[in-house]
Amino acid sequence: MGLVSMNFECVVVGAGPSGAAAALAAARRGLDVVLLDGATFPRDKTCGDGLTPRGVHALRQLGIIDVLPEYRNNGLKLHGYGGSVTAPWPDGHYGQEGSAMPRELFDDALVHQARTAGAQVWEGCPATDVEFTDGRITGIVTPQGVIRPKWVIVADGVRSPFGKLLGRTWHKGEVYGIAARSYCASPLSDEPWMHSHVELRDSEGEIQPGYGWIFPLGNGEVNLGCGALSTSDRPAKINTKKLLSQYAEHVREEWDLGPEQRVTSAMLPMGGAVSNVAGANWMLIGDAAACVNPLNGEGIDYGLETAQMAVNRLGTESDFTLTWPFALREAYGEAFVLARTAARLLTYPKFLPLAGPVALRGPVGAALMPAAARLMGNLITDEDRDLIARTWRTAGKAVSAFRRDTPLWSVE
Known part of the structure:
Protein backbone atom coordinates (compact mmCIF):
# COMPACT_ATOMS: atom_id res chain seq x y z
CA MET A 1 0.00 0.00 0.00
CA GLY A 2 1.47 3.39 -1.03
CA LEU A 3 1.69 6.48 1.11
CA VAL A 4 -1.26 8.86 1.17
CA SER A 5 -0.72 11.96 -1.01
CA MET A 6 -1.81 15.41 0.20
CA ASN A 7 -1.72 18.82 -1.49
CA PHE A 8 -0.71 22.09 0.20
CA GLU A 9 0.03 25.47 -1.32
CA CYS A 10 2.87 26.16 1.13
CA VAL A 11 4.94 23.67 3.12
CA VAL A 12 7.26 25.02 5.83
CA VAL A 13 9.91 22.56 6.99
CA GLY A 14 11.09 23.33 10.52
CA ALA A 15 9.10 24.99 13.31
CA GLY A 16 11.71 27.18 14.98
CA PRO A 17 11.17 30.96 15.07
CA SER A 18 11.77 31.45 11.34
CA GLY A 19 9.60 28.52 10.28
CA ALA A 20 6.75 29.37 12.65
CA ALA A 21 6.86 33.00 11.51
CA ALA A 22 6.76 31.90 7.85
CA ALA A 23 3.77 29.63 8.49
CA LEU A 24 2.05 32.43 10.38
CA ALA A 25 2.62 34.93 7.57
CA ALA A 26 1.54 32.45 4.89
CA ALA A 27 -1.65 31.55 6.77
CA ARG A 28 -2.50 35.22 7.18
CA ARG A 29 -2.27 35.56 3.41
CA GLY A 30 -4.95 32.92 3.12
CA LEU A 31 -2.65 30.16 1.86
CA ASP A 32 -3.22 26.51 2.68
CA VAL A 33 -0.07 25.90 4.75
CA VAL A 34 1.39 23.06 6.78
CA LEU A 35 4.26 23.45 9.25
CA LEU A 36 6.39 20.31 9.76
CA ASP A 37 8.84 19.49 12.54
CA GLY A 38 10.41 16.26 13.70
CA ALA A 39 10.14 17.33 17.35
CA THR A 40 7.13 17.55 19.63
CA PHE A 41 6.64 20.94 21.24
CA PRO A 42 7.63 22.32 23.65
CA ARG A 43 11.22 21.32 22.92
CA ASP A 44 14.57 22.85 23.83
CA LYS A 45 17.10 24.35 21.40
CA THR A 46 20.69 25.46 22.03
CA CYS A 47 20.60 29.26 22.12
CA GLY A 48 21.56 32.27 24.21
CA ASP A 49 17.84 33.18 24.41
CA GLY A 50 18.59 36.91 24.15
CA LEU A 51 16.61 39.19 21.86
CA THR A 52 18.09 42.47 20.67
CA PRO A 53 15.77 45.39 19.85
CA ARG A 54 15.84 44.23 16.23
CA GLY A 55 14.32 40.91 17.25
CA VAL A 56 11.71 42.61 19.43
CA HIS A 57 10.91 44.95 16.54
CA ALA A 58 10.43 41.98 14.19
CA LEU A 59 7.93 40.43 16.61
CA ARG A 60 6.10 43.73 16.78
CA GLN A 61 5.98 43.90 12.98
CA LEU A 62 4.43 40.42 12.94
CA GLY A 63 1.87 41.53 15.52
CA ILE A 64 2.92 38.92 18.08
CA ILE A 65 4.90 40.98 20.58
CA ASP A 66 2.64 39.59 23.32
CA VAL A 67 4.47 36.25 23.18
CA LEU A 68 7.32 37.85 25.13
CA PRO A 69 7.41 38.01 28.94
CA GLU A 70 7.44 41.33 30.74
CA TYR A 71 11.22 41.20 31.16
CA ARG A 72 13.17 43.77 29.13
CA ASN A 73 16.88 44.55 28.97
CA ASN A 74 18.59 47.86 28.30
CA GLY A 75 21.72 46.84 26.42
CA LEU A 76 25.09 45.17 26.85
CA LYS A 77 27.74 45.17 29.55
CA LEU A 78 31.09 43.95 28.26
CA HIS A 79 33.86 42.82 30.61
CA GLY A 80 37.48 41.77 30.38
CA TYR A 81 41.15 42.75 30.44
CA GLY A 82 40.75 44.88 33.53
CA GLY A 83 37.80 46.93 32.30
CA SER A 84 34.05 47.01 31.76
CA VAL A 85 31.92 49.04 29.39
CA THR A 86 28.17 49.65 29.52
CA ALA A 87 26.54 50.02 26.11
CA PRO A 88 22.81 50.89 26.18
CA TRP A 89 20.69 50.01 23.17
CA PRO A 90 20.72 53.08 20.90
CA ASP A 91 17.62 55.16 20.28
CA ALA A 100 15.00 37.26 26.58
CA MET A 101 12.95 34.09 26.72
CA PRO A 102 13.98 30.42 26.88
CA ARG A 103 13.71 28.85 23.45
CA GLU A 104 11.61 26.01 24.85
CA LEU A 105 8.90 28.58 25.64
CA PHE A 106 9.56 31.04 22.82
CA ASP A 107 9.39 28.50 20.00
CA ASP A 108 6.31 26.86 21.45
CA ALA A 109 4.58 30.25 21.66
CA LEU A 110 5.35 31.02 18.01
CA VAL A 111 4.09 27.62 16.88
CA HIS A 112 0.87 28.33 18.77
CA GLN A 113 0.57 31.65 16.94
CA ALA A 114 1.01 29.91 13.58
CA ARG A 115 -1.64 27.34 14.47
CA THR A 116 -4.03 30.07 15.64
CA ALA A 117 -3.54 31.91 12.33
CA GLY A 118 -4.75 28.84 10.45
CA ALA A 119 -1.62 26.83 9.65
CA GLN A 120 -1.74 23.09 10.14
CA VAL A 121 1.08 22.03 12.47
CA TRP A 122 2.39 18.48 12.20
CA GLU A 123 4.63 17.76 15.18
CA GLY A 124 6.77 14.65 15.38
CA CYS A 125 6.69 14.62 11.58
CA PRO A 126 10.10 15.11 9.92
CA ALA A 127 10.54 15.65 6.20
CA THR A 128 12.65 12.61 5.33
CA ASP A 129 12.95 12.70 1.56
CA VAL A 130 12.13 14.81 -1.47
CA GLU A 131 10.85 14.22 -4.98
CA PHE A 132 11.71 16.47 -7.94
CA THR A 133 10.11 16.97 -11.33
CA ASP A 134 11.90 19.26 -13.80
CA GLY A 135 13.85 20.88 -10.95
CA ARG A 136 10.81 21.63 -8.81
CA ILE A 137 9.94 19.97 -5.51
CA THR A 138 6.83 17.94 -6.25
CA GLY A 139 6.84 15.66 -3.24
CA ILE A 140 7.97 15.79 0.40
CA VAL A 141 8.05 12.41 2.10
CA THR A 142 6.90 12.35 5.74
CA PRO A 143 5.65 9.66 8.13
CA THR A 169 26.42 23.34 1.40
CA TRP A 170 28.05 24.94 4.45
CA HIS A 171 31.42 26.61 3.73
CA LYS A 172 33.46 26.14 6.89
CA GLY A 173 36.41 28.05 5.49
CA GLU A 174 34.43 31.11 6.60
CA VAL A 175 33.92 31.95 10.27
CA TYR A 176 31.45 29.78 12.14
CA GLY A 177 30.52 29.53 15.80
CA ILE A 178 30.75 26.76 18.38
CA ALA A 179 28.94 27.22 21.66
CA ALA A 180 27.65 25.60 24.84
CA ARG A 181 24.73 26.83 26.91
CA SER A 182 23.26 26.18 30.35
CA TYR A 183 20.65 27.53 32.74
CA CYS A 184 21.50 28.58 36.29
CA ALA A 185 19.30 29.82 39.10
CA SER A 186 20.29 33.34 40.18
CA PRO A 187 18.76 36.06 42.38
CA LEU A 188 19.99 38.52 39.71
CA SER A 189 17.65 37.11 37.08
CA ASP A 190 15.91 40.49 36.76
CA GLU A 191 19.16 42.35 36.00
CA PRO A 192 18.26 44.55 32.98
CA TRP A 193 21.53 44.06 31.08
CA MET A 194 22.98 41.34 28.90
CA HIS A 195 26.55 40.57 29.98
CA SER A 196 29.45 39.36 27.87
CA HIS A 197 32.93 38.42 29.08
CA VAL A 198 35.58 38.50 26.38
CA GLU A 199 38.45 37.34 28.61
CA LEU A 200 38.06 33.70 29.54
CA ARG A 201 40.78 31.78 31.36
CA ASP A 202 41.13 28.11 32.16
CA SER A 203 41.94 26.67 35.57
CA GLU A 204 45.64 27.36 34.94
CA GLY A 205 44.99 31.02 34.17
CA GLU A 206 45.63 30.67 30.43
CA ILE A 207 43.54 32.84 28.11
CA GLN A 208 41.12 30.77 26.06
CA PRO A 209 39.98 31.61 22.50
CA GLY A 210 36.36 32.28 23.39
CA TYR A 211 33.85 34.48 25.15
CA GLY A 212 31.18 34.00 27.78
CA TRP A 213 27.71 35.39 28.23
CA ILE A 214 25.13 35.77 30.97
CA PHE A 215 21.66 36.68 29.77
CA PRO A 216 19.14 37.22 32.59
CA LEU A 217 15.72 35.79 31.82
CA GLY A 218 13.56 37.49 34.45
CA ASN A 219 12.23 34.13 35.64
CA GLY A 220 14.67 33.23 38.40
CA GLU A 221 17.29 31.93 35.97
CA VAL A 222 20.04 33.21 33.72
CA ASN A 223 21.19 31.72 30.44
CA LEU A 224 24.93 31.19 30.90
CA GLY A 225 27.04 30.07 27.99
CA CYS A 226 30.31 30.34 26.15
CA GLY A 227 31.34 30.28 22.55
CA ALA A 228 34.22 30.65 20.17
CA LEU A 229 34.73 31.54 16.54
CA SER A 230 36.37 29.03 14.27
CA THR A 231 37.33 28.32 10.66
CA SER A 232 38.51 25.14 8.96
CA ASP A 233 42.00 26.69 8.76
CA ARG A 234 42.02 27.89 12.38
CA PRO A 235 39.70 25.62 14.35
CA ALA A 236 38.97 26.69 17.90
CA LYS A 237 40.74 24.05 19.98
CA ILE A 238 38.50 24.17 23.03
CA ASN A 239 36.00 21.94 24.75
CA THR A 240 33.05 24.32 25.03
CA LYS A 241 31.29 22.38 27.78
CA LYS A 242 34.46 22.29 29.89
CA LEU A 243 35.04 25.99 29.23
CA LEU A 244 31.43 26.70 30.24
CA SER A 245 32.00 24.96 33.57
CA GLN A 246 35.16 27.00 34.18
CA TYR A 247 33.36 30.21 33.24
CA ALA A 248 30.50 29.41 35.60
CA GLU A 249 32.95 28.96 38.48
CA HIS A 250 34.55 32.30 37.62
CA VAL A 251 31.27 34.24 37.93
CA ARG A 252 29.42 32.01 40.41
CA GLU A 253 29.96 34.12 43.51
CA GLU A 254 29.16 37.43 41.78
CA TRP A 255 25.88 36.08 40.38
CA ASP A 256 25.15 33.64 43.23
CA LEU A 257 24.67 30.94 40.62
CA GLY A 258 23.11 27.57 41.14
CA PRO A 259 24.49 24.53 39.32
CA GLU A 260 24.55 24.50 35.53
CA GLN A 261 21.46 22.74 34.24
CA ARG A 262 20.31 21.51 30.81
CA VAL A 263 23.74 21.93 29.20
CA THR A 264 23.73 21.67 25.40
CA SER A 265 26.12 22.60 22.60
CA ALA A 266 25.96 23.38 18.89
CA MET A 267 27.87 24.57 15.83
CA LEU A 268 26.55 27.57 13.97
CA PRO A 269 27.02 28.67 10.32
CA MET A 270 27.21 32.44 10.02
CA GLY A 271 27.09 35.34 7.66
CA GLY A 272 25.50 33.68 4.65
CA ALA A 273 28.38 31.22 4.22
CA VAL A 274 26.20 28.58 2.55
CA SER A 275 25.38 27.84 -1.06
CA ASN A 276 22.33 26.46 -2.86
CA VAL A 277 19.67 28.14 -0.73
CA ALA A 278 16.93 28.22 -3.36
CA GLY A 279 15.42 26.37 -6.28
CA ALA A 280 12.50 26.78 -8.63
CA ASN A 281 9.84 26.62 -5.90
CA TRP A 282 11.79 26.56 -2.63
CA MET A 283 13.82 28.88 -0.38
CA LEU A 284 15.97 28.43 2.72
CA ILE A 285 15.53 30.99 5.50
CA GLY A 286 16.91 31.80 8.95
CA ASP A 287 19.67 29.61 10.40
CA ALA A 288 19.31 27.13 7.51
CA ALA A 289 20.48 29.95 5.22
CA ALA A 290 23.25 30.97 7.69
CA CYS A 291 21.44 34.23 8.44
CA VAL A 292 23.38 34.74 11.66
CA ASN A 293 25.46 37.76 12.67
CA PRO A 294 29.12 36.65 12.94
CA LEU A 295 29.80 39.30 15.59
CA ASN A 296 27.24 38.08 18.14
CA GLY A 297 25.69 34.80 17.02
CA GLU A 298 22.24 36.40 16.90
CA GLY A 299 19.90 34.87 14.35
CA ILE A 300 16.34 35.15 15.63
CA ASP A 301 15.90 38.64 14.20
CA TYR A 302 17.11 37.55 10.76
CA GLY A 303 14.98 34.42 10.98
CA LEU A 304 11.82 36.45 11.56
CA GLU A 305 12.75 38.92 8.82
CA THR A 306 13.65 36.31 6.19
CA ALA A 307 10.41 34.46 6.95
CA GLN A 308 8.40 37.51 5.98
CA MET A 309 10.64 38.21 2.98
CA GLU A 317 7.95 34.78 -9.21
CA SER A 318 8.08 31.57 -11.20
CA ASP A 319 11.59 30.55 -10.11
CA PHE A 320 13.47 31.49 -6.90
CA THR A 321 16.81 29.89 -7.84
CA LEU A 322 18.58 33.18 -8.54
CA THR A 323 16.19 35.77 -7.14
CA TRP A 324 16.22 34.55 -3.53
CA PRO A 325 20.04 34.53 -3.10
CA PHE A 326 20.06 37.97 -4.74
CA ALA A 327 17.44 39.23 -2.27
CA LEU A 328 19.49 37.94 0.67
CA ARG A 329 22.66 39.56 -0.66
CA GLU A 330 20.83 42.84 -1.19
CA ALA A 331 19.42 42.80 2.33
CA TYR A 332 22.42 41.52 4.31
CA GLY A 333 25.37 40.83 2.03
CA GLU A 334 27.70 43.77 2.64
CA ALA A 335 27.11 43.76 6.39
CA PHE A 336 27.66 40.01 6.64
CA VAL A 337 30.90 39.99 4.64
CA LEU A 338 32.26 42.84 6.74
CA ALA A 339 31.17 41.17 9.99
CA ARG A 340 32.71 37.89 8.85
CA THR A 341 35.98 39.64 8.07
CA ALA A 342 36.01 41.40 11.46
CA ALA A 343 35.11 38.16 13.25
CA ARG A 344 37.95 36.36 11.48
CA LEU A 345 40.38 38.53 13.44
CA LEU A 346 39.04 36.97 16.63
CA THR A 347 40.17 33.53 15.45
CA TYR A 348 43.80 34.69 15.76
CA PRO A 349 44.90 33.76 19.32
CA LYS A 350 46.92 36.95 19.87
CA PHE A 351 44.28 39.43 18.68
CA LEU A 352 42.05 39.74 21.74
CA PRO A 353 44.88 39.97 24.30
CA LEU A 354 46.22 42.94 22.30
CA ALA A 355 42.93 44.65 21.43
CA GLY A 356 40.95 43.83 24.58
CA PRO A 357 42.73 46.18 27.03
CA VAL A 358 42.42 49.08 24.58
CA ALA A 359 38.73 48.45 23.88
CA LEU A 360 37.59 47.87 27.45
CA ARG A 361 39.57 50.37 29.48
CA GLY A 362 39.36 54.11 29.89
CA PRO A 363 38.09 56.74 27.46
CA VAL A 364 38.77 54.67 24.33
CA GLY A 365 36.49 51.89 25.51
CA ALA A 366 33.83 54.33 26.67
CA ALA A 367 33.72 55.85 23.18
CA LEU A 368 34.25 52.71 21.13
CA MET A 369 32.14 50.00 22.74
CA PRO A 370 28.70 51.67 22.54
CA ALA A 371 29.28 51.90 18.79
CA ALA A 372 30.43 48.28 18.75
CA ALA A 373 27.29 47.24 20.64
CA ARG A 374 25.20 48.92 17.97
CA LEU A 375 26.99 46.86 15.33
CA MET A 376 26.85 43.67 17.37
CA GLY A 377 23.13 44.18 17.93
CA ASN A 378 22.38 44.45 14.18
CA LEU A 379 20.95 47.90 14.84
CA ILE A 380 22.12 49.92 11.81
CA THR A 381 19.61 50.50 9.03
CA ASP A 382 20.00 51.79 5.48
CA GLU A 383 18.19 54.94 6.55
CA ASP A 384 20.74 55.87 9.25
CA ARG A 385 22.95 58.76 8.18
CA ASP A 386 25.23 59.26 11.22
CA LEU A 387 28.99 58.77 11.11
CA ILE A 388 28.97 55.22 12.49
CA ALA A 389 26.37 54.07 9.97
CA ARG A 390 28.14 55.74 7.04
CA THR A 391 31.49 54.28 8.11
CA TRP A 392 29.97 50.79 8.47
CA ARG A 393 28.35 50.93 5.03
CA THR A 394 31.48 52.31 3.37
CA ALA A 395 33.61 49.60 4.95
CA GLY A 396 31.04 47.00 3.90
CA LYS A 397 31.22 48.08 0.26
CA ALA A 398 35.02 48.12 0.33
CA VAL A 399 35.41 44.70 1.96
CA SER A 400 32.73 43.18 -0.28
CA ALA A 401 34.56 44.44 -3.35
CA PHE A 402 37.85 43.06 -2.04
CA ARG A 403 36.31 39.69 -1.09
CA ARG A 404 34.22 39.36 -4.22
CA ASP A 405 34.74 35.60 -4.44
CA THR A 406 33.78 34.78 -0.84
CA PRO A 407 30.88 32.30 -0.47
CA LEU A 408 27.72 34.32 0.10
CA TRP A 409 24.52 32.41 -0.67
CA SER A 410 26.33 31.13 -3.75
CA VAL A 411 24.58 29.26 -6.55
CA GLU A 412 26.51 26.15 -7.58
Missing part, protein backbone atom coordinates in the same frame (compact mmCIF):
# COMPACT_ATOMS: atom_id res chain seq x y z
CA GLY A 92 17.05 54.23 16.65
CA HIS A 93 14.76 52.58 14.14
CA TYR A 94 14.32 49.38 16.16
CA GLY A 95 13.67 51.03 19.53
CA GLN A 96 15.49 50.38 22.78
CA GLU A 97 13.71 47.29 24.08
CA GLY A 98 15.60 44.05 24.27
CA SER A 99 14.26 40.93 25.93
CA GLN A 144 2.14 11.04 7.49
CA GLY A 145 2.41 10.60 3.74
CA VAL A 146 3.72 12.43 0.69
CA ILE A 147 2.93 16.15 0.56
CA ARG A 148 2.49 17.74 -2.86
CA PRO A 149 3.53 21.38 -2.43
CA LYS A 150 3.23 24.43 -4.61
CA TRP A 151 5.95 26.24 -2.63
CA VAL A 152 8.39 25.11 0.06
CA ILE A 153 10.09 27.23 2.72
CA VAL A 154 12.95 25.44 4.48
CA ALA A 155 13.64 26.56 8.05
CA ASP A 156 15.16 23.47 9.64
CA GLY A 157 17.98 25.14 11.53
CA VAL A 158 21.74 25.15 11.61
CA ARG A 159 22.25 21.59 10.39
CA SER A 160 19.40 21.81 7.88
CA PRO A 161 18.99 18.09 7.12
CA PHE A 162 16.24 18.79 4.60
CA GLY A 163 18.31 21.59 3.09
CA LYS A 164 21.14 19.09 2.55
CA LEU A 165 18.76 16.93 0.51
CA LEU A 166 18.29 19.99 -1.70
CA GLY A 167 22.04 20.60 -2.08
CA ARG A 168 22.67 23.16 0.64
CA ALA A 310 10.15 34.68 1.65
CA VAL A 311 6.38 34.63 2.11
CA ASN A 312 6.08 37.99 0.36
CA ARG A 313 7.67 36.41 -2.74
CA LEU A 314 5.20 33.53 -3.00
CA GLY A 315 3.09 33.95 -6.12
CA THR A 316 5.20 36.80 -7.48
